[in-house]
Amino acid sequence: MNAKTTTPLLSLDTLFIKTYGCQMNEYDSGRMADIMKQAYGLRLVAKPEDADIILMNTCSIREKAEEKVYSELGRYRKLKLKRPDLIIGVGGCVGQQEGERIQQRAPYVDLVFGPQTYHRLPELVKKIRRDRVRLTQTEMPEIEKFDHLPRHQGQGVVDCVTIMEGCDKFCTFCVVPYTRGPELSRPVADILKECTELLSDGVVEISLLGQNVNGYRGLGLDGEVWDFTMLIYAVAELDGLKRLRFSTSHPMEMSSELCQAFAEIPQLMPYLHLPVQSGSNAMLKAMHRGHDRDTYLLSIEELRSHCPTIALSSDFIVGYPGESDEDFEATLDLARQVVYDAAYCFKYSPRPGTPAAHAEDNVPEALKDERLQRLLSLMREQAKAGMERQMGRIVEVLVEKASRDEGDMQGRTSDYRIVHFRGNERQIGQVMPVRIIEAYGQSLRGELMLAGD
Ligand code: 5AD
Ligand code: SF4
Numbered sequence: 001m002n003a004k005t006t007t008p009l010l011s012l013d014t015l016f017i018k019t020y021g022c023q024m025n026e027y028d029s030g031r032m033a034d035i036m037k038q039a040y041g042l043r044l045v046a047k048p049e050d051a052d053i054i055l056m057n058t059c060s061i062r063e064k065a066e067e068k069v070y071s072e073l074g075r076y077r078k079l080k081l082k083r084p085d086l087i088i089g090v091g092g093c094v095g096q097q098e099g100e101r102i103q104q105r106a107p108y109v110d111l112v113f114g115p116q117t118y119h120r121l122p123e124l125v126k127k128i129r130r131d132r133v134r135l136t137q138t139e140m141p142e143i144e145k146f147d148h149l150p151r152h153q154g155q156g157v158v159d160c161v162t163i164m165e166g167c168d169k170f171c172t173f174c175v176v177p178y179t180r181g182p183e184l185s186r187p188v189a190d191i192l193k194e195c196t197e198l199l200s201d202g203v204v205e206i207s208l209l210g211q212n213v214n215g216y217r218g219l220g221l222d223g224e225v226w227d228f229t230m231l232i233y234a235v236a237e238l239d240g241l242k243r244l245r246f247s248t249s250h251p252m253e254m255s256s257e258l259c260q261a262f263a264e265i266p267q268l269m270p271y272l273h274l275p276v277q278s279g280s281n282a283m284l285k286a287m288h289r290g291h292d293r294d295t296y297l298l299s300i301e302e303l304r305s306h307c308p309t310i311a312l313s314s315d316f317i318v319g320y321p322g323e324s325d326e327d328f329e330a331t332l333d334l335a336r337q338v339v340y341d342a343a344y345c346f347k348y349s350p351r352p353g354t355p356a357a358h359a360e361d362n363v364p365e366a367l368k369d370e371r372l373q374r375l376l377s378l379m380r381e382q383a384k385a386g387m388e389r390q391m392g393r394i395v396e397v398l399v400e401k402a403s404r405d406e407g408d409m410q411g412r413t414s415d416y417r418i419v420h421f422r423g424n425e426r427q428i429g430q431v432m433p434v435r436i437i438e439a440y441g442q443s444l445r446g447e448l449m450l451a452g453d
Contacts, residue, residue: 015042016051021059038150039122058094063349093179114138119148140181154201157429164210172356185218205243214253229257252290254299262307271416275315279334280327311415313342319368321359341386343379387439399427418443
């Protein structure tokens with residue numbers, strides 16, 4: 001008998017998860033680990049070589065996603081040649097989109113599953129072992145997978161809770177509505193329960209996650225449908241919660257109540273990721289974004305009227321089909337007008353199955369590159385100026401963990417900037433005043449303010 005057997009039928013001991021993509025995928029990988037730990041006592045390992053099961057949690061949002069998955073699978077194939085019992089699973093958005101094609105191309109993959117079916121992993125893995133079959137599970141069940149997941153164990157002092165999934169916006173360039181399915185909001189009571197449990201584990205900062213958090217419409221505590229603002233007021237009241245954040249928001253659903261919440265909820269941190277994609281009305285229309293440039297700028301104005309110090313970030317796409325020089329200049333102009341603290345800039349790439357993929361991808365690659373570089377350099381300038389403005393300030397830092405440098409601790413300011421400073425591990429979980437003494441591109445250095453400073 002195999003010495004490392006936990007459940008004799010399965011003889012599985014260790015799990016490796018490779019995660020690509022967004023915070024929601026990170027969250028999902030955490031839940032996959034939880035459910036496999038609960039079902040089979042599996043232990044997470046850091047290297048695929050040490051694992052009895054390898055799960056890939058993939059992302060298909062941008063170009064070459066599938067190719068990246070296949071090339072990583074090539075590595076795992078070699079491991080499987082040495083250990084035929086190794087189970088390989090491909091989950092997440094590429095799994096959802098590619099389905100059985102994955103096993104046609106990579107027959108050594110035992111399991112393909114989508115983002116809505118990972119609560120069934122223990123049962124699927126058991127079936128694979130018992131019946132020696134290969135499986136594909138990519139349906140989008142109506143039922144809430146969350147009801148089938150074990151208790152979410154808080155990791156550290158900062159953690160995330162998914163409050164809604166999917167997207168009904170159907171921007172023309174985006175695969176999310178097809179891979180993650182329609183918008184589905186969890187009931188308020190379930191979210192509050194998960195948050196309360198995390199807080200009892202020692203978590204003090206919670207990020208509420210969803211593809212469109214402000215599209216949240218969930219069953220409220222009074223039996224009525226609650227919107228996102230109602231939800232955050234309720235979460236903010238939980239005992240022990242020091243900081244609350246959320247991501248991602250859609251400009252179409254930035255209600256006045258939500259803008260005002262930044263002034264009224266002390267736990268709600270002054271940072272907002274509000275992707276605009278383009279500053280040109282023609283492009284916003286072609287992308288089916290559901291808002292124009294002025295509506296976006298008005299939301300920013302309203303946010304700043306309630307919370308003048310709010311830090312802002314956005315996603316941008318350059319080179320969308322038909323994007324002219326003027327359209328691109330309008331994007332630069334919008335960015336200059338808003339002044340962001342961070343930005344994620346992408347070259348458009350056609351994604352299979354999306355409406356934009358039918359249009360000719362007609363901005364030449366070299367021009368896309370040039371636009372990307374121009375936008376990146378403006379955004380770097382803005383981000384750098386934002387960091388330099390912190391010099392000399394005394395900011396509140398939530399201490400998260402020891403940093404790589406011996407004797408240094410690491411945390412974040414209320415507006416999400418990383419700060420390193422001399423400190424000790426007893427400070428983890430506390431919000432401490434730190435004076436900023438150096439500003440780098442991506443982080444700050446500070447000194448802890450001691451009593452009497
Ligand atoms: N091409 C380039 N960027 C894309 N994004 C989504 N789809 C595409 C695509 N086809 C970007 C958008 C989105 C972010 C998560 O990824 O900017 O906000
Ligand atoms: Fe994709 Fe648009 Fe939905 Fe965001 S809002 S997930 S970009 S379809």
